Amino acid sequence: xxVEFEPRIIAFMCNWCTYAAADTAGVSRMQQSLNVLPIxxxxxxxxxxxxVLRAFRAGADGVLVMGCHIGxxxxxxxxxxxxxxxxxxxxxxxxxxxxxxRLELQWVSxxxxxxxxxxxxxxxxxxxxxxxxxxEVME
Amino acid sequence: xxxxxxxxxxxxxxEEGQTVLEVAKRAxxxxxxxxxxxxxxxxxxxxxxxxxxxQRGRSQIVTSCTMPAEPGxxxxxxxxxxxxSRRTVLELLLSRCPNVPVIQQLxxxxxxxxxxxxxxxxxxxxxxxxxxxxxxxxxxxAHVLNFSDRxxxxxxxxxxxxxxxxxxxxxxxxxxxxxGAIEIVLxxxxxxxxxxxxxxxxxxxxxxxxxxxxxxxxxxxxxxxxQQARTNGELADACGVCQLLCEARAIDYTQQxxxxxxxxxxxxxxxxxxxxxxxxAPQYSFGKSPNIITGIEFERLSNSGGPxxxxxxxxxxxxxxxxxxxxxxxxxxxxxxxxxxxxxxxYALKQAxxxxxxxxxxxxxxxxDIRAPxxxxxxxxxxxxxxxxxxxxxxxxxxxxxxxxxxxxKGEDADLSRVVAxxxxxxxxxxxxxxxxxxxxxxxxxxxxxxNEGFFTEAHPKLRPVETNTDGVYLAGTCQGPRDVPDTxxxxxxxxxxxLALLTKGEVVISPATAEVNRDKCVGCGDCIPVCPYTAxxxxxxxxxxxxxxxxxxxxxxxxxxxxxxxxxxxxDEQIVAQIEGVLKWV
Numbered sequence: 001x002x003v004e005f006e007p008r009i010i011a012f013m014c015n016w017c018t019y020a021a022a023d024t025a026g027v028s029r030m031q032q033s034l035n036v037l038p039i040x041x042x043x044x045x046x047x048x049x050x051x052v053l054r055a056f057r058a059g060a061d062g063v064l065v066m067g068c069h070i071g072x073x074x075x076x077x078x079x080x081x082x083x084x085x086x087x088x089x090x091x092x093x094x095x096x097x098x099x100x101x102r103l104e105l106q107w108v109s110x111x112x113x114x115x116x117x118x119x120x121x122x123x124x125x126x127x128x129x130x131x132x133x134x135x136e137v138m139e
Numbered sequence: 140x141x142x143x144x145x146x147x148x149x150x151x152x153x154e155e156g157q158t159v160l161e162v163a164k165r166a167x168x169x170x171x172x173x174x175x176x177x178x179x180x181x182x183x184x185x186x187x188x189x190x191x192x193x194q195r196g197r198s199q200i201v202t203s204c205t206m207p208a209e210p211g212x213x214x215x216x217x218x219x220x221x222x223x224s225r226r227t228v229l230e231l232l233l234s235r236c237p238n239v240p241v242i243q244q245l246x247x248x249x250x251x252x253x254x255x256x257x258x259x260x261x262x263x264x265x266x267x268x269x270x271x272x273x274x275x276x277x278x279x280x281a282h283v284l285n286f287s288d289r290x291x292x293x294x295x296x297x298x299x300x301x302x303x304x305x306x307x308x309x310x311x312x313x314x315x316x317x318x319g320a321i322e323i324v325l326x327x328x329x330x331x332x333x334x335x336x337x338x339x340x341x342x343x344x345x346x347x348x349x350x351x352x353x354x355x356x357x358x359x360x361x362x363x364x365x366q367q368a369r370t371n372g373e374l375a376d377a378c379g380v381c382q383l384l385c386e387a388r389a390i391d392y393t394q395q396x397x398x399x400x401x402x403x404x405x406x407x408x409x410x411x412x413x414x415x416x417x418x419x420a421p422q423y424s425f426g427k428s429p430n431i432i433t434g435i436e437f438e439r440l441s442n443s444g445g446p447x448x449x450x451x452x453x454x455x456x457x458x459x460x461x462x463x464x465x466x467x468x469x470x471x472x473x474x475x476x477x478x479x480x481x482x483x484x485x486y487a488l489k490q491a492x493x494x495x496x497x498x499x500x501x502x503x504x505x506x507x508d509i510r511a512p513x514x515x516x517x518x519x520x521x522x523x524x525x526x527x528x529x530x531x532x533x534x535x536x537x538x539x540x541x542x543x544x545x546x547x548x549k550g551e552d553a554d555l556s557r558v559v560a561x562x563x564x565x566x567x568x569x570x571x572x573x574x575x576x577x578x579x580x581x582x583x584x585x586x587x588x589x590x591n592e593g594f595f596t597e598a599h600p601k602l603r604p605v606e607t608n609t610d611g612v613y614l615a616g617t618c619q620g621p622r623d624v625p626d627t628x629x630x631x632x633x634x635x636x637x638x639l640a641l642l643t644k645g646e647v648v649i650s651p652a653t654a655e656v657n658r659d660k661c662v663g664c665g666d667c668i669p670v671c672p673y674t675a676x677x678x679x680x681x682x683x684x685x686x687x688x689x690x691x692x693x694x695x696x697x698x699x700x701x702x703x704x705x706x707x708x709x710x711x712d713e714q715i716v717a718q719i720e721g722v723l724k725w726v
Contacts, residue, residue: 041715045693048698
């Protein structure tokens with residue numbers, strides 16, 4: 001191989017909480033890896049299961065769906081949909097040959113920039129250990 | 140019908156039906172009374188109010204409280220005969236009750252210093268005037284007190300002098316009793332609960348700046364409402380003293396809470412805060428001693444309109460010699476509220492200043508750090524330090540009530556690295572601000588966010604501090620987070636300005652990022668309708684239709700639609716997928 005595997009992670013972030021946290025993390029000069037590729041959506045409730053699968057098909061090694069904490073949703077209860085959809089999708093991922101661990105749902109509020117870094121770094125480390133998705137699917 | 144009579148040579152007007160005493164009082168003529176109360180039928184029992192009345196050339200000594208005023212009547216209130224009568228009455232009263240201050244004073248005024256007869260019981264206080272009997276029967280309607288026995292064995296009390304459940308403990312008898320012969324005996328805790336630093340009466344002006352500045356009736360304390368509730372409405376006209384005495388006839392017991400439907404263009408939520416419940420920090424022994432009070436109770440105590448008229452007194456009625464003020468009660472503590480309540484340091488410093496200023500007592504401030512970031516605040520902190528307040532750097536750990544009633548405050552002095560304990564007469568708990576207990580309900584009512592602490596969420600912490608996520612709903616003051624008076628005023632002014640800006644503009648700008656239904660793809664399943672937080676989707680002609688004015692563009696419906704018939708404008712599936720593919724292509 002020679003070159004070390006660098007996971008490519010698509011992170012869906014809601015506009016109001018997690019995107020703001022990511023912004024704050026950047027402005028606060030927090031140390032972060034470059035593996036997270038942010039996709040801004042208005043609400044984590046906008047992230048349909050199909051969108052997650054399209055991200056994997058496009059070559060993502062992991063997908064993070066991130067939104068406001070339950071009760072803090074800018075749209076009152078959009079994240080209530082997300083919290084039902086994502087675990088269901090995780091259960092189904094196994095059937096497609098994708099390790100369910102490659103999909104994670106995390107709540108990060110706008111004030112939780114340190115938590116944003118913590119969560120993304122942990123996820124990157126996990127995916128790094130799992131290896132590239134292409135390898136997994138071929139096996 | 141107005142009538143004219145003469146009192147002490149002065150011609151006065153009177154209404155028909157008024158008694159001589161009432162007319163005299165109105166005319167500014169003082170007549171001593173013991174058994175008279177303006178709200179009760181006169182009985183003429185104490186005989187102190189005797190006056191000389193001259194009618195049709197005949198003079199007689201009568202009790203002015205029972206004597207109706209008549210035209211042409213001549214009343215003299217201080218003739219030798221009247222004075223002699225009153226002196227005799229007072230001699231007899233003093234003989235019966237030699238140790239009642241009111242009677243002693245009155246007697247001294249009339250030159251009676253020694254009782255002519257020996258008292259049967261030197262501790263007797265009751266003069267059998269029957270005021271309490273009349274109050275209990277005619278006003279309260281409880282019918283507990285009455286006279287029993289006759290002659291020298293006459294007494295006042297409940298039937299057979301036994302405890303009765305008919306007594307509602309209203310205390311009317313103790314209030315009207317002129318000699319202090321009746322006391323309400325309560326359990327210690329009930330006594331403390333019944334005598335908080337709150338209003339002393341069932342009718343009061345809520346606070347000095349109340350708008351409108353009119354009294355309100357506390358229906359839980361008011362005798363009339365209590366009796367109504369107790370008898371299921373059968374006894375509806377108990378007491379009524381306030382209505383009887385109000386000259387403006389402003390008291391209306393029939394008023395009810397009203398719900399009004401008002402259409403408005405904007406709402407400012409200014410529901411304020413709740414004081415931290417000191418029972419949640421039991422280490423401070425709140426409730427175990429009346430001398431452990433919260434900051435807001437101290438405010439009441441030091442207020443010139445308060446129960447002590449602004450004098451700082453312990454429950455024993457004496458100025459404290461030492462006072463401990465505990466900072467951060469319920470704040471900055473993982474067991475209660477984690478956040479800093481922001482105002483407590485400054486109010487605690489102010490209270491320390493007041494205690495020093497008014498009583499000169501030793502003041503011990505237990506603090507973690509002093510947070511004094513406002514304009515001139517740090518300077519005030521320095522001033523309080525110079526006033527000799529003892530600052531102990533360490534949170535107060537525990538307050539215990541000593542057997543002698545003194546309060547032992549323990550804490551750690553971090554500067555000296557050792558545990559300290561001080562014994563004080565009064566403890567003021569610097570309780571913090573918490574969200575209103577019904578904050579969650581209010582947040583649902585308006586569809587606004589509410590953080591874990593219960594304070595409402597602003598649209599942006601820096602750029603939109605008074606707006607909420609729901610258009611047209613604004614926040615003002617401590618419902619959004621702890622803040623002091625100047626900050627609250629600024630916040631409220633900002634909210635008012637935002638409202639005016641919205642209302643005067645005449646039109647509302649909405650984001651173009653809304654959902655749109657492709658009617659060709661929509662099968663009319665209706666799955667999108669319940670997921671919409673704004674009820675912006677309706678089924679029109681069998682297919683979904685989005686009301687763009689209501690839609691906020693969250694896209695939940697887009698993700699829900701099984702037939703892919705809804706698109707979120709500016710966040711279409713195509714756009715998002717293009718972004719995903721785009722970013723993955725380059726890394």
